[in-house]
Every structure is written in C-alpha cells, then in structure tokens.
Amino acid sequence: MSYHANEKGYYGEFGGAFIPEMLYPNTEELRQNYIRIMEEPSFKEEFNQLLKDYVGRPTPLYFAERLSKKYNTKIYLKREDLCHTGAHKVNNTIGQILMAKKLGKKRIIAETGAGQHGVATATVCALAGIECVVYMGEIDIARQAPNVARMKMLGAEVRPALSGSRTLKDATNEAIRDWINNPVDTHYIIGSVVGPHPYPDMVARFQSVISKEIKKQLLEKEGRENPDYIVACVGGGSNAAGAYYHYLDTPEVGIIAVEAAGKGIDTGESAATSALGKVGIIHGSKTLLMQTKDGQITEPYSISAGLDYPGVGPMHAHLFKSGRGEFISITDDEAMTAGLALCQLEGIIPAIESSHAFAILEHKKFNPSDIVVINLSGRGDKDLQNYIDYFKL
Amino acid sequence: MNRINQKLKEDKKLLSIYFTAGYPNLNDTAKIIHDLEKYGVDMIEIGLPFSDPLADGPTIQESSTAALRNGMHTELLFEQLRDIRKTVSIPLIVMGYFNPVFQYGVESFCKKCQEIGIDGIILPDLPLDVYQEEYKTIFKKFGLINVFLITPQTSEERIRQIDAVSDGFIYMVSSASTTGAKTGFENKTQTYFERINAMNLKNPQIVGFGISNSDTFSQATRKAKGAIIGSAFIKHLTKNGVEKIDEFVNGIR
Numbered sequence: 320m321s322y323h324a325n326e327k328g329y330y331g332e333f334g335g336a337f338i339p340e341m342l343y344p345n346t347e348e349l350r351q352n353y354i355r356i357m358e359e360p361s362f363k364e365e366f367n368q369l370l371k372d373y374v375g376r377p378t379p380l381y382f383a384e385r386l387s388k389k390y391n392t393k394i395y396l397k398r399e400d401l402c403h404t405g406a407h408k409v410n411n412t413i414g415q416i417l418m419a420k421k422l423g424k425k426r427i428i429a430e431t432g433a434g435q436h437g438v439a440t441a442t443v444c445a446l447a448g449i450e451c452v453v454y455m456g457e458i459d460i461a462r463q464a465p466n467v468a469r470m471k472m473l474g475a476e477v478r479p480a481l482s483g484s485r486t487l488k489d490a491t492n493e494a495i496r497d498w499i500n501n502p503v504d505t506h507y508i509i510g511s512v513v514g515p516h517p518y519p520d521m522v523a524r525f526q527s528v529i530s531k532e533i534k535k536q537l538l539e540k541e542g543r544e545n546p547d548y549i550v551a552c553v554g555g556g557s558n559a560a561g562a563y564y565h566y567l568d569t570p571e572v573g574i575i576a577v578e579a580a581g582k583g584i585d586t587g588e589s590a591a592t593s594a595l596g597k598v599g600i601i602h603g604s605k606t607l608l609m610q611t612k613d614g615q616i617t618e619p620y621s622i623s624a625g626l627d628y629p630g631v632g633p634m635h636a637h638l639f640k641s642g643r644g645e646f647i648s649i650t651d652d653e654a655m656t657a658g659l660a661l662c663q664l665e666g667i668i669p670a671i672e673s674s675h676a677f678a679i680l681e682h683k684k685f686n687p688s689d690i691v692v693i694n695l696s697g698r699g700d701k702d703l704q705n706y707i708d709y710f711k712l
Numbered sequence: 713m714n715r716i717n718q719k720l721k722e723d724k725k726l727l728s729i730y731f732t733a734g735y736p737n738l739n740d741t742a743k744i745i746h747d748l749e750k751y752g753v754d755m756i757e758i759g760l761p762f763s764d765p766l767a768d769g770p771t772i773q774e775s776s777t778a779a780l781r782n783g784m785h786t787e788l789l790f791e792q793l794r795d796i797r798k799t800v801s802i803p804l805i806v807m808g809y810f811n812p813v814f815q816y817g818v819e820s821f822c823k824k825c826q827e828i829g830i831d832g833i834i835l836p837d838l839p840l841d842v843y844q845e846e847y848k849t850i851f852k853k854f855g856l857i858n859v860f861l862i863t864p865q866t867s868e869e870r871i872r873q874i875d876a877v878s879d880g881f882i883y884m885v886s887s888a889s890t891t892g893a894k895t896g897f898e899n900k901t902q903t904y905f906e907r908i909n910a911m912n913l914k915n916p917q918i919v920g921f922g923i924s925n926s927d928t929f930s931q932a933t934r935k936a937k938g939a940i941i942g943s944a945f946i947k948h949l950t951k952n953g954v955e956k957i958d959e960f961v962n963g964i965r
Contacts, residue, residue, distance in 0.1 A: 340862060
C-alpha cells in the first residue's frame with residue numbers, strides 16, 4: 320500500500336478534482352504537465368540552484384541537546400525556520416513560479432491567511448519579474464499588517480476577500496474565482512497540499528526536499544536514514560507533507576501530525592480537523608473538513624493563523640483514516656507554553672504553528688533511544704505581537 | 713418523459729430563471745416559483761445555498777450568505793417544495809454545490825427530488841468522471857437529468873464526452889467568468905456560440921452567465937435553445953422583493 324497520490328490524485332478515498340468545468344482546462348493543463356516539467360533536467364537544476372543560493376538550503380538538522388535532556392529522548396529539529404522569508408512556504412513558491420514560467424504564464428495569483436504564503440509568493444514573483452495578486456481575507460489584512468506591508472514592498476497587489484467569513488477559506492475562494500475569470504494567462508500558486516489534483520501532489524513534491532535532506536543529514540549524524548518518529552504541525556499540511564514525504568511508505572518511521580485544538584476540541588473554537596471534521600468537498604478536494612450537518616463549511620479557530628483552516632490536505636486525511644499517522648491536537652495554551660520553552664532551552668523563537676509540534680513532548684512519552692525529528696516549520700518573528708499579548712511581555 | 717425533455721421539444725427559445733432558495737426571505741421559495749411560471753418562464757433553477765460558492769460572483773454569493781443566515785437548509789427546502797407539483801408544471805431543477813448533496817447522501821437527495829417532482833440537478837463541482845463512475849445510476853434510478861457545463865475553454869473532445877453523457881441539455885457558460893461578472897457579449901462570444909452550434913450536438917444548449925436583459929437574451933438564443941438568467945434576477949429581488957416578478961420577466965421578452 321502506498322500513501323502517495325495515485326495518477327488521479329487520490330490518497331485512498333481522498334483527493335481528486337471536484338471543480339467546476341470552468342476550472343477544468345486550467346487544472347488539466349497542470350495535471351498533464353507537472354510531473355514532466357518537474358523531471359526536466361533544466362527545471363531540476365534551476366530549482367535546486369535557487370533552493371541553495373536563494374532560499375539557503377539545505378537547512379540544518381540540529382540536535383537539540385537541552386530539549387532532548389528534558390524529555391529524555393533524542394530530538395532533532397529540522398530548521399525550516401532558517402529558510403529565506405522565514406518558513407518552509409518558499410520551497411513551494413519557488414517550484415511553482417518556475418512551473419508557471421515553463422507553462423508560459425504571465426500573471427500569478429495566490430491566497431494567504433496570516434500572510435506567510437502571500438509573502439513567499441510575492442517574493443518569488445519579484446524574483447521572476449511577474450505580476451502578483453494576493454487574496455487575503457479582510458479580517459486577516461487588519462490583523463496581519465506587517466505581512467501586508469511586506470507583500471506591498473515586494474510589489475504584490477493585496478486584494479481583500481470581502482465574502483463569507485473574510486478569512487483564509489474566503490481568500491481561497493476569491494483566488495479560485497480570479498482563476499475562473501482569467502483562465503489562460505494566470506497561474507494560481509496554492510500555498511498548501513490542498514485544492515484540486517494535481518495541487519496536493521505537486522506541492523508535496525516541492526516540499527519533499529525537507530525529508531530528502533533529513534534522510535541525508537540523519538545518515539551523517541546517526542548512521543541511519545530513518546528516525547523513529549517524524550513530527551509536524553498540520554493546518555492544510557504542507558510542511559508536514561514535505562517532512563513525511565520520503566517516509567510515507569516506510570512503516571518503521573512513526574508519523575505524528577499535530578493539529579490545533581484552539582481553545583479545546585469541545586469548545587466550538589478549534590481547528591482540529593481530524594477530530595471534528597467529516598468527509599466532504601472543500602476547495603476542489605475530497606477530504607476531511609469541518610462543516611455543519613447540512614454540509615456548510617464552518618469557520619475554524621486557532622491562535623495560530625497558519626493552522627486556522629477548516630480542512631486538511633487529502634494526504635493527511637488518508638494518513639488519519641488509515642491509521643498510518645498518529646494525530647494529536649494541542650490547545651493554544653499548550654502551544655504557547657511549548658514555544659516559550661523552546662526559546663529558553665534552545666535559543667530559538669518558533670512560529671506558533673511550529674510550537675504546536677513541540678507541545679506533544681508533554682503528551683507523548685518517547686524512549687531514551689528514540690530519534691524524534693520535529694519539523695520546525697517557521698520562525699516566530701511574525702508572531703511577536705501574539706507572544707507579547709499572551710505572555711504580557 | 714421528463715418535463716425537461718418535453719420542454720426542450722417546444723418550438724420556442726426557452727427562458728430559464730435561477731434564484732437562491734431562502735432569499736430574500738426564508739419562505740419566499742414557493743411564491744417565487746409560482747410567479748415565475750405565471751409570468752411565462754419556461755424553466756426554473758432553484759439554488760440550494762452553499763457557504764463557499766466557488767463559481768459564483770458577488771451577487772449570488774451574497775444571496776447565498778443571506779439565505780443561510782435566514783435559516784435555509786436542505787431539508788427545509790424539500791419541505792417548502794413538498795406540494796409544489798400540485799400547482800406548478802414547468803421543469804424544476806435544483807442547482808447547488810456538491811458538498812451539501814454529499815452530506816445529505818446522494819441517493820437520499822435524489823430520492824427526495826423524485827418524490828417532489830424535481831426534474832434535474834446541476835452541481836458544477838461534481839466532475840464528469842466521478843458522476844459516471846459513482847452516481848449516474850442513482851440519478852437515472854430516480855429519473856433525474858444531470859446537467860453539465862461547458863465553457864469557451866472546453867475542448868471539442870470533452871464537449872463530445874459531455875454530450876454523450878448528457879440526456880437533457882448542456883449548460884453553455886457564455887464566457888470565462890463567475891456568475892454575474894460580465895454584461896453583454898463580445899464578438900468572440902458569438903463566435904463561440906456559432907462554433908458550438910456547428911458541432912450538431914445531440915443535446916440542445918442553454919446559455920448561462922452574462923444574460924441580464926432582453927438584448928443579451930436574444931443574442932444568447934440566436935443559436936442556442938434558451939438562456940438562463942441568475943444574478944440579474946437576484947438583483948431584481950434585492951431591489952423589489954417578490955412583488956414585481958412580472959415586471960422582470962416581461963422585460964426579458
């Protein structure tokens with residue numbers, strides 16, 4: 320059994336392309352070309368060169384000695400927080416901007432929640448000299464002013480999503496509507512392993528550099544490619560998809576997915592999709608999503624804007640349903656505490672998304688000989704105001 | 713014979729109207745349907761509102777949000793339509809997005825539609841291949857016509873596939889756009905209408921998106937069998953409520 324997408328974009332029962340006919344030519348063009356283009360030597364060369372010289376890869380695999388001592392196990396951190404723009408998001412946007420160029424596209428659109436993917440997209444558009452429009456919920460624009468300013472400085476136009484709940488899911492709807500209205504010259508850079516086929520698989524492939532590097536680095540440090548556990552936070556799930564990718568079909572590597580419980584799973588203010596979601600269709604993909612009994616998509620909550628998505632990528636829905644992945648949900652309070660602990664034990668300020676992954680160390684007991692790799696997906700600069708407010712700094 | 717097929721045989725250009733159930737007021741559904749039939753509309757698309765209507769522009773989005781806020785939901789719509797066939801004889805089509813239908817259960821949904829006397833279903837985000845593999849037999853079992861969309865970007869090969877699977881009409885989206893985005897047709901739109909007409913498809917085509925008045929209606933139906941008006945009618949309801957539906961319909965033809 321494989322946990323990768325099949326040729327129709329299904330992970331078990333999840334995935335596919337549930338899109339209006341207006342989007343069919345757009346996604347079909349991508350579907351027919353993405354693997355071929357990604358395998359072209361010239362594409363690989365340019366992608367790898369940019370990851371090295373522009374993004375700063377490979378990112379370190381760092382043995383966290385004090386953290387390991389505290390939890391009596393061997394903990395390595397994959398330092399995606401050291402990527403240019405401050406998170407793993409740029410791995411995907413670099414790949415997709417090159418893809419867009421190969422497909423002859425002249426204009427880029429993207430959605431963003433907290434603004435991280437928007438910044439990563441605006442960055443690569445500036446790099447490539449291509450017009451960029453980022454859709455962002457009106458409410459998110461108000462609460463993420465620094466990232467809005469970054470995108471503008473990078474030359475992107477930030478368009479407010481005024482429909483529905485005016486947050487990430489609505490920004491995604493607006494980006495999709497833009498694509499419907501501009502089907503020929505525009506490429507849509509989705510920021511996570513969500514959306515219609517081939518996006519989940521394509522984004523996972525671009526992010527798979529994370530686990531590719533972990534294998535090599537762990538071999539150098541420990542004489543083995545496989546950790547006992549690989550841990551990552553999951554909103555849509557792109558950093559997790561990249562961290563798991565080369566371990567998906569290696570059953571001896573335990574996969575741990577950490578979701579945002581928000582104020583608690585039963586409080587009505589949560590984003591723990593595996594616990595609260597049911598099978599349905601969101602943004603063109605069949606997956607687990609939070610919805611009413613009538614199939615209306617509901618608004619999630621998490622202190623971390625990057626985990627605040629009502630669905631989860633189809634890969635992760637399948638990892639959950641099949642039992643291949645262990646899903647743990649972490650509350651706002653637990654995540655904030657774990658984030659501060661990482662600051663003080665290792666001198667690293669993590670993004671609140673990544674802090675969720677660290678909080679499982681309080682929940683799950685590992686053996687002293689276990690090697691646990693935690694994907695530190697982003698740095699905490701963007702969250703400073705949240706940390707200040709929370710800890711009254 | 714399904715009412716849609718019967719209607720398509722009539723020697724006239726068909727006017728079809730879309731409205732969002734539960735808008736402007738929760739219980740306007742039956743009144744709107746009755747008036748549309750009374751004033752000569754040939755076919756009605758009853759919109760089942762969805763929280764995330766990807767293919768719709770602001771007008772229909774806002775009407776959907778308002779309808780949901782008013783309290784519209786699938787079971788309630790079915791209740792409102794329970795006795796509709798006692799008084800209404802034109803074809804009725806339910807149009808919506810796939811997720812609410814999927815949550816209701818596709819088979820239960822289709823069964824309910826048949827009991828009420830619904831003739832067809834339009835679910836823009838239910839893909840052709842999934843329909844064929846998983847749901848076609850259910851739709852057929854309950855006598856429902858599934859309507860597929862084509863756009864100016866749809867390849868000839870795919871149009872032929874859609875034509876082969878369809879057994880009512882093809883919903884011909886006038887331009888690459890969401891609903892209500894454009895008014896009036898460019899020359900290239902007419903070229904597209906002519907191109908599709910020349911394919912001699914077995915299913916008649918009904919044009920949707922961008923039709924808002926008598927001019928665009930007559931342009932759209934020069935080659936096609938009929939046209940669908942959605943956003944313009946919703947705007948009329950927003951402005952006038954449900955009292956002046958005759959004015960709107962009489963203004964079209």
